[in-house]
Amino acid sequence: MRIVRDFETETAFEVVAPEAVLCPFMFNSPHSGSRYPASFLAASRLDPQRIRRSEDAFVDELFASALTHGAPLMRANFPRAFLDVNREPYELDPKMFAGRLPSYANIRSLRVAGGLGTIARIVAEHEEIYAGPLDVDEALQRIERIYKPYHATLRRWLARQHVTFGYAVLIDCHSMPSLIRGMDNRNRPDFVLGDRYGTSCGASLVDGAVEILRSLGYAVARNKPYAGGFITEHYGRPGKGLHALQVEINRGLYMNEETYERTDQFERLVRDLGLFVAEITALGGSGLRAEPLAAE
Template sequence: MKPVEITRGDGPVVLGLPHTGTWLPGKAAARLSDRGRALADTDWHVERLYADLLPGATTVRATFHRYLIDANRAPSGESLYPEQNTTDLVPVTDFEGEDIVTEAASVDEVAERLQAYHRPYHDALAAQLERVRARHGVAILFDCHSIRSRLPFLFEGTLPDLNIGTDGGTTCDPAIEAAVVARAEASGYSHVLNGRFRGGWTTRHYGRPDEGFHAIQLELAQSTYLADEAPPWRYDEAKAARLRPVLAAMLQDLADLAPSLGVAR
């Protein structure tokens, strides 16, 4: 199994999908507890939700599961959200704070997973962003995520439908942030900018507007497109049919903005 799948497009937008993969090598899979084997923290069907929304978009998708190693965590293991509950680079608990492994990976095993899975995903993502920037002068990364809308271990209450993250406006041009927020406001969905999820390591690492790399994360509440936020995690065609045009409009706005963002120095 290749750790990353790439679909090359000729437009300025790159979609990152770090958490839709469900593949695990045998040794890692065998160490999962019964709870862990449910793979509950997958970004279920996000690749289907975004499929064909923007002509010319490039897609970079991790095929491995985040329980093997999380492609949206810093390779150093540094926490994205200090003093808040979260999961690790190689998770030992799930989004409810419950154990998911019978034995934690050793330091050497973590290093091997970084080399075999985390690094190839980010090498591929970086290469595609460089290619797109060379063509357009800028590259816009739209990092695609979803999560259950009620997870007391991670946040209080119910998560808004659309959670937009730019790490306080530092990872992209203000026009990009404003365009996505405007579409969210017009959509009828609840939304928040830089709330509980203000952009993961991917958004923060690649978002360098002064160099022509712009990044923005959208964390969807899974209630917006799943029939139930529980097994078997069924995709709801009617819900998706309402959400997909909103996502398509966001992406098209970003593609249309690209020429006005200026050529990277």
């Protein structure tokens, strides 16, 4: 964790790009940010350790090999507990705020009901973040100043990939707790790949990703319990040559979930994910391009 003044003077997110973009893939790490504004921490009822429960720690580092293989990597510096760009822009819980939300806010989504909207009410394990009501204007400023520029940048890069290569592939990179609610923990997966049940990504690419990870010795599940969030659903349009695949990594593979420290297995996972990135970026072909429009 790094404490910062704000995201006016601090860079909220960045795209790290290779000297030459050599493939249609883009990697995105929207939840690995660990720079916490001092005012946000002051408004929270949680200590610095507990507020990190939702953080996908080190995921951007795990996928840093994307650059080696000619793919850009986008990463958030702001934490998920502060703002979640893997949500609709206005999934907001009115009970959290002092003041009236705009009429277009989505206040009834399942994610809002669970406390994990665009501005989250809780971190993992259902711990309330804020000591008191948050000003509505503060929430809307986070969306205007960070959320919207984040997605504008992501769209621009994917459009560039699509124009250059004829199709684009977004790998949305996340981590998950080692103990997953609703699953038999004796058989918990190392990875969960989410393609919104076949709607966000070409099947050949997902099949290839599963095969690569299993060949490296990992247990892989598909869509359960994580089928992909807003980013996967929103950007995945296989019929238009736009593919989005969510990758969830079991945190127990590489970190101590209590102390937020890398374990001795961290470097091994970095090497294995380097092999994964090398092989998946080599996949492709005409089957991932936009389908031609039917004749009238």
